[in-house]
Amino acid sequence: MRDFAVAPPPTSALTTLTGGLADSVFETAALNPTLPLIARRPDPSSTVWEEVTAVELRDEVVDVAKGLIASGISPGSRVAIMARTRYEWTVLSHALWAVGAEVVPVHPTSSREQVEWILRDANCVAVVVEDEQGIMTVGTVCAALPLLRHVWQLDSGALPQLVERGTYIPQTTVDSLRRIVMPDSTAVVAYTSGTSGRPMGCALSHRSLASPCDTLLSGWPNTAAPAGEQPAVLAFLPFSHVYGLMIQGLCTRGGWLMAHEPEMTEAALVSGLRSFRPTYLYAVPSVFEKIYKNMLRTAQQLGRGALFERAAATAREFAAAEERLRLGRGSGPGLDLRLQHAVYERTVYRKLRAGLGGRVVGGTSGGSPLNRELSLFYAGIGIMVHDGYGLTETAGGITMQPVGREKIGTVGQALPGTEIRVAEDGEILVHGPSLFQGYINDERATRATMHAGWLATGDIGRLDTEGYLTITGRKKDIIITSSGKSVAPAALENRLRMHPLIHQAVVVGDDRPCVGALLTLDPEFVAHWQAGLAMQSDARGREAREENALREEITRAVAAANSPVGRAESIRVFRVLPQPFDVAGGLLTPSMKLRRDAIVRKYAFEIDAMYQARARAPRLPTADEQVTGWEDADNVFR
Known part of the structure; x- marks a missing residue:
């Protein structure tokens, strides 16, 4: 190990x-x-x-x-x-x-x-x-x-x-x-998301499901609401x-x-948050990303986009300084930064929290790692979002950020009673009280996953010297290009989604000469962005100019996502798809994870065309040139 x-x-x-x-x-x-344990609405519109x-x-x-x-x-x-x-x-x-x-x-x-x-x-x-x-x-x-x-x-x-x-x-x-x-009686048979292959039924005991809940309730008191509430x-x-x-x-x-909101639409969530006024948010990264983009769009529509961006930058800088202080790596925010933050608290941050109901003091993100810059933003506006990690086979969370020692960009440390190892190939192994009882009707799969009481998670990551875990991707998602370069797609995809116009991203490139990406756009932000262009011309000319401008903006977003990685790991071609990936179409799991195999199968023609267009180029672009790959046939407005 x-x-x-x-x-x-x-x-x-x-x-x-x-x-x-x-x-x-x-x-x-x-x-x-x-x-009171439950809050109910007499009808969905109430x-x-x-x-x-x-x-x-x-x-x-x-x-x-x-x-x-x-x-x-x-x-x-x-x-x-x-x-x-x-x-x-x-x-x-x-x-x-x-x-x-x-x-x-x-x-x-x-x-x-x-x-x-x-x-x-x-x-x-x-x-x-x-x-x-x-x-x-x-x-x-x-x-x-x-x-x-x-x-x-x-x-x-x-x-x-x-x-x-x-x-x-x-x-x-x-x-x-x-x-x-009994505690060891089976309570739930939860089927895996089935991102590839047929889903398997995980037998979870009452003890397994209760263990992470009771651990968090015991060791993380007063994080979901102010003391006494x-x-x-x-x-x-x-x-x-x-x-x-x-x-x-x-x-x-x-x-x-607890209140229930059956609709995952933006309108339903906004209404539910503002009327129920929760004290804590449990969500997946895509929800936190959407909330941020909605804040930005609203500010721009009110003519306060520049103010929002300055306030957001200050929030991230303030949260990063506070992180250095609590981890013993710095003296914390300086006087100027504290004054700037205090001004934005009065003029911006409290209004942003009001849009979430006004009582939210923190949150937890799960399902996949949350972008560090986004975590810093929320922490800076007064909502510390704890990034956790868990699987169906672990009945939920197995790591969490320790209170007062949060290390943003990681998923925290192992919960009490749980042990984590990282194998030589980077795979995360877990042992603890919340592990499942096995896959029903599939002893072979159970034996392949469990090794002497340790669960092979299929995720890859690393542990630092203080026991903080960082997830870098799924073992089966690693892309190997035709030149033999191994690329973990998750980090690239996370950075792409941070651009307001990009809704979803799937990095591809297995057995291809370079890394590519399939992108979907946020239709509401695209409409807002188009309205801000204010182009004066006939309809045909305006549409062409809008598409050219959008092409350039997405190209800059891809270039920004590439900035932390080397050329061999960077996205060299991409294609914008006309429709988002969704659960109903079988391209997302119920937990909003990408079904990569299904996406690659469905868009095989588009992927082939993307690489063929690159192959027809007279030469490869230099490192200083922008990424290419937006085909003339692509119409992002349809």
Whole structure:
């Protein structure tokens, strides 16, 4: 092994799990029955949130659990939930855990083939869908699922129907079943994102799912809200992914107030943030990137773009100076910088925080590494975003930034009780209490992933002398050009996405003469950028000039992304695609990760054309020339 890190000792005693995940709802209801645990809106368009207390949530969980028992759901039964992040998800999951059943999360936009595979592979006896579309998808595969006995639809009153069905079941039956659930019983069969190949079902125990939540709640107190206040979290990431489940676990086990936002659209998130006013943000990097770009666009539309950029630069500089101070590498912000920061705090930063509801004190980014410059920006405006790391196979987070010792640009240190190693080839290995029980129905894959209790994550990275982990990419994503140069695409992609016009980026180049990139643009920022050009000419001439200007701007963005790397690792050709990658099209996972293999297959023609155009060039550009590759046939406005 090349590097090794043992977690720092916990700052307080960890919670000891003695039963299942449903117990937290029952225990909170017994200790603090009037504590609000859930905030609900009477309808999706409402900006008013109604609170559900701990005892009200427990009673509904019990009533639904009785209906599940009446329907034949018993300990060990697997029930799929194929719905967006909504209140019923929380009630159903805890009701299923209360009777000892196992939850199988399925993303609601999954294809017919994916749904059939998951329901059959997991031997599901029931599935809960959200709407008619879900009914139609499941209906087309029912014939291939002989074990499937129930299909319940939330929008058609599934929960009230279950409650009515279970009225004759005594509560003592639910209590008896809940008490026989052990910490090592399987709670969830979570299918991997399937970025390549068929997704595999990870068996996660109640202990596995509770462990990172309880560790964070114990060792990171008062980070999700000011001391003495109840933390409030707007849950919008899919519960069909382990990160979403971890957020739910933190809220229910920590006694936090949780609101559900099923829509991942910009308008829905803006409305939810401003009306619910969370104290803490859990998101993926693309959400933090989008929030930043929206701040910039709004400032430019108000004629304050230059002010915003100066304030953002000061925020990053201030946060970097504070980082040097807390890590013992400098004296912190100087007087001039503190004065500038104080001015921008009054005139800019507090207004930016107000756009997020006005109460956000911090956040956590997961799913992939967050750009360091973006992390510095948020820290500088008063929102310390902790970058963490975890996998489906680890039931969520296994690293976190230590409070007061945050090292921005890393994903922090191993959680207490967890150990991390980096192998000779750079692969990250993990050992700890949150590891999964194995892949169901696939012992070979389990043996290939687990080695003497250590999980081979498939991620590559490095540990520094203080145990901070830096993720550099996925082992299988490494690009090897025809000249034999190995390139990790993630860092290039992260830098590309920092440009306001670029929405998504996929770096390619396997067996090619150089590194290339497929780009998609942010349509709202493109429209805003076009409006700022103010070109005076006929329609045809204006369109040509706009496209030329846009071509030059994207070329500069690619050149900027290339600046930290050598020529052999830099992007030499690129193509702008007319449509973004999305989950529905099968090009993104539910956790918003790129399905690289699917993208390369779908855009094989465009990739070939991109490299053929380069090959036709009379000569290679010199190191001082700008990158090329925007074809005349490309039309970024269509």
